Amino acid sequence: MQLSPKLILWHLKQEFRLQAAETFTSEPCLKYAVHHKPEQPFSGGLIYISTEPAEDFLRNPLHSMMILTRFPDQDIPAQIPNICIIPEADPVVLMETAEKIFQTYEEWSQALFESRLMNGSIQALLDLTAPVIPNPMMVIGMDFTIIASRDLSFGQLPNSVLGSTDETADLILALKQDPQYEEAFHRVGYFYYSGNNVALPSLCVNIRRFDRTLYRLLYTEGEAPLDDTFGFILEYLARVISHALSTNIVDSHDVRHQLHQIFHTILTDSSADYVEVSRRLTDYGWLSSHYYLCIFLKTELLDYKNLTHRSIISYIENIVPASCALEHKGNIVIYINLDLCQLSESEIEQKLASFIRDSFLNAGYSRRMLGHFNFHRQYVQASLSFQVGSRKFPHRWIHRFNDIALPYLLEQTTKKLPAYMICHEKLLSLKYESENSQSPLYQTLRCYLENHQNATKTAQELFIHRSTLLYRLDRISQHLKSDLSDPDELLYLMLSFRLIDMEEQK
Numbered sequence: 001m002q003l004s005p006k007l008i009l010w011h012l013k014q015e016f017r018l019q020a021a022e023t024f025t026s027e028p029c030l031k032y033a034v035h036h037k038p039e040q041p042f043s044g045g046l047i048y049i050s051t052e053p054a055e056d057f058l059r060n061p062l063h064s065m066m067i068l069t070r071f072p073d074q075d076i077p078a079q080i081p082n083i084c085i086i087p088e089a090d091p092v093v094l095m096e097t098a099e100k101i102f103q104t105y106e107e108w109s110q111a112l113f114e115s116r117l118m119n120g121s122i123q124a125l126l127d128l129t130a131p132v133i134p135n136p137m138m139v140i141g142m143d144f145t146i147i148a149s150r151d152l153s154f155g156q157l158p159n160s161v162l163g164s165t166d167e168t169a170d171l172i173l174a175l176k177q178d179p180q181y182e183e184a185f186h187r188v189g190y191f192y193y194s195g196n197n198v199a200l201p202s203l204c205v206n207i208r209r210f211d212r213t214l215y216r217l218l219y220t221e222g223e224a225p226l227d228d229t230f231g232f233i234l235e236y237l238a239r240v241i242s243h244a245l246s247t248n249i250v251d252s253h254d255v256r257h258q259l260h261q262i263f264h265t266i267l268t269d270s271s272a273d274y275v276e277v278s279r280r281l282t283d284y285g286w287l288s289s290h291y292y293l294c295i296f297l298k299t300e301l302l303d304y305k306n307l308t309h310r311s312i313i314s315y316i317e318n319i320v321p322a323s324c325a326l327e328h329k330g331n332i333v334i335y336i337n338l339d340l341c342q343l344s345e346s347e348i349e350q351k352l353a354s355f356i357r358d359s360f361l362n363a364g365y366s367r368r369m370l371g372h373f374n375f376h377r378q379y380v381q382a383s384l385s386f387q388v389g390s391r392k393f394p395h396r397w398i399h400r401f402n403d404i405a406l407p408y409l410l411e412q413t414t415k416k417l418p419a420y421m422i423c424h425e426k427l428l429s430l431k432y433e434s435e436n437s438q439s440p441l442y443q444t445l446r447c448y449l450e451n452h453q454n455a456t457k458t459a460q461e462l463f464i465h466r467s468t469l470l471y472r473l474d475r476i477s478q479h480l481k482s483d484l485s486d487p488d489e490l491l492y493l494m495l496s497f498r499l500i501d502m503e504e505q506k
Helices: 005-013 055-059 091-117 122-128 166-176 179-186 231-246 258-268 274-284 301-306 309-319 345-358 375-392 401-413 425-437 441-450 455-462 466-480 487-505
Strands: 032-035 046-050 065-068 083-085 137-141 146-150 190-193 202-209 212-220 291-298 323-328 331-337 362-365 398-400
Touching: 005 065, 005 091, 032 091, 046 091, 091 122, 091 231, 122 137, 122 146, 122 231, 166 309, 179 190, 179 202, 190 231, 202 231, 212 231, 258 274, 258 323, 258 331, 258 375, 291 345, 291 375, 309 323, 309 331, 309 345, 331 375, 345 362, 345 398, 362 375, 375 398, 375 401, 398 401, 401 487, 425 441, 425 466, 425 487, 441 455, 441 466, 441 487, 455 466
Parallel strands: 032 046, 046 065, 065 083, 362 398
Antiparallel strands: 137 146, 137 212, 190 202, 202 212, 291 331, 291 362, 323 331
């Protein structure tokens, strides 16, 4: 395996005190080391161990390296790379050291090859790399699934997904909003990620398929530097891991387990057999005698671009017991068994509220419902809560169906006909007449109905005498040709007021 002058220099620094040129190339071009003899011509790809510099080497040092045990009093010329001086070192010891470095990487390369022949796991590949790169390492999917990790606490996360706990949810939020992290999706070859106030700096290689980054190999701060010294080594390992990924050697949590499959069927198959669905849910312990809640999470463009749906799903399932979250049409749908959850609805909302706000999500909540035959309706109810609620109350993060039920009802009423063609005809004429003559009759009737036909309270609210109110009500009754005693008509009048208000707002 060919190594770079910069990598050889790093290893020499671990054992010797030395002086080095300002520049060392990071391209892997060196094959082995030799003792240089004065009459020996130079060729590329070798490490030359010598007692004094040679003019031929100084003219063409780019694809070779020179280790000197003596050097004239003047400094190494700044413009000449790949030269280091180890004063008074034994050339035999230097040769043995160089051979040991090459042997370490050859053995590592061979171990990776044998692991692949045996269909070893990606975790095994990282473990085999510890003698070469001792720093903490990780292979992560771009949906934040942890494929394998070494010496990183994240490796023991529930579901093996970053973002699945309160600790790592902050990390995902920070990465999602970091433009450097987003830009790194398109990088080819090794690159340095500087981190942010939550994420650690790291040296990374994207693992791509079909011109798209799907995984990333990285290591964080430790003995090995985060520069181009180990860059080509990381790329080499990434190629081996890419081969392993192509053969599906991935030990990760399978989100399509039984419960996810059941709810996926409910959301996507309009002809699903609900008797069979109910049986499968019962086998899972979600009984028809239990109460259920559905939550619709509207995700943002950043979640789509940064593939954070998986981390959101894992986080919710970890903090809310007896929950099942899945992606549907680019958003997230959550079903919660309220009987098994051991949390009240208000406690569930409190647990999710700050996460929803901090993650720039919006949520619609269904009503609690009994049994197995309302799951799809609950999804519709939750999504309607978001759709109508975000229009009526755009400043809110969370929308409940009970808060938008009446606006939804009014919107549905006017879906085919405008409000003026649906509302109480005589009320509409009373409105026009009151506007033309500046009469208070329209507002008087509204106040009277809103006060539940309490004449005294209505008169106080309008700042008029009770006899004046009774006179107005008599005129209103004549106009409507009604004594305002029929419950259906009273309901129709109240809905008509709301329909007229909605029309005016439009």
